[in-house]
Amino acid sequence: AQKITQTQPGMFVQEKEAVTLDCTYDTSDQSYGLFWYKQPSSGEMIFLIYQGSYDEQNATEGRYSLNFQKARKSANLVISASQLGDSAMYFCAMIFPLQEGGSEKLVFGKGTKLTVNP
Amino acid sequence: EAGVTQFPSHSVIEKGQTVTLRCDPISGHDNLYWYRRVMGKEIKFLLHFVKESKQDESGMPNNRFLAERTGGTYSTLKVQPAELEDSGVYFCASSQEGGGGNTIYFGEGSWLTVV
Numbered sequence: 332a333q334k335i336t337q338t339q340p341g342m343f344v345q346e347k348e349a350v351t352l353d354c355t356y357d358t359s360d361q362s363y364g365l366f367w368y369k370q371p372s373s374g375e376m377i378f379l380i381y382q383g384s385y386d387e388q389n390a391t392e393g394r395y396s397l398n399f400q401k402a403r404k405s406a407n408l409v410i411s412a413s414q415l416g417d418s419a420m421y422f423c424a425m426i427f428p429l430q431e432g433g434s435e436k437l438v439f440g441k442g443t444k445l446t447v448n449p
Numbered sequence: 450e451a452g453v454t455q456f457p458s459h460s461v462i463e464k465g466q467t468v469t470l471r472c473d474p475i476s477g478h479d480n481l482y483w484y485r486r487v488m489g490k491e492i493k494f495l496l497h498f499v500k501e502s503k504q505d506e507s508g509m510p511n512n513r514f515l516a517e518r519t520g521g522t523y524s525t526l527k528v529q530p531a532e533l534e535d536s537g538v539y540f541c542a543s544s545q546e547g548g549g550g551n552t553i554y555f556g557e558g559s560w561l562t563v564v
Binding site: 335366368373374375424435436439441442 | 480484490492493494497538540542544553
């Protein structure tokens with residue numbers, strides 16, 4: 332069964348420093364995608380970054396980068412130069428390819444609460 | 450371009466009452482999903498529409514939950530009768546035509562409290 336594990340319920344980082352949020356996954360599928368979402372206190376789920384299992388390079392989106400290590404089945408999110416506005420819940424999620432008669436489902440981890448201190 | 454919008458943002462109802470949540474996906478997105486997060490637990494898949502058809506409703510907890518997407522546009526999720534364990538955040542999401550790499554966009558969620 333597919334599973335996402337986020338082992339850090341909470342993380343603290345000083346403003347302007349970098350932080351790594353851990354995510355490991357378990358799947359026997361060869362084709363899948365990995366997402367990171369941010370959920371601030373206002374509640375919305377904000378898409379941050381996506382990595383496909385066949386992508387050879389790590390995904391980057393501005394201050395966000397995904398440290399994808401396929402053999403270790405890890406997809407850690409690195410946030411560089413943390414800002415106060417980065418304080419939020421962060422969810423790692425995995426998606427599987429659409430199969431005939433099937434469905435694209437996101438499987439989520441429990442989330443990591445990041446607090447950026449001034 | 451408007452994102453995924455959900456209504457109501459918050460709802461407090463008594464056990465046994467009915468609540469209907471609405472989701473308007475991003476215009477042109479054929480895929481529409483409902484997810485739920487019960488307090489302290491993971492976000493769980495409920496169901497997936499492709500246009501007006503239910504592609505997968507394997508995550509629906511029980512027959513008290515009914516989802517519809519008439520005309521392939523907005524969707525509603527009705528809980529009738531609501532129970533205490535239904536409390537949580539109900540997220541709607543949408544994406545373009547199938548393919549695992551399409552970004553899935555979420556709404557702000559509908560926070561349901563059953564008392």
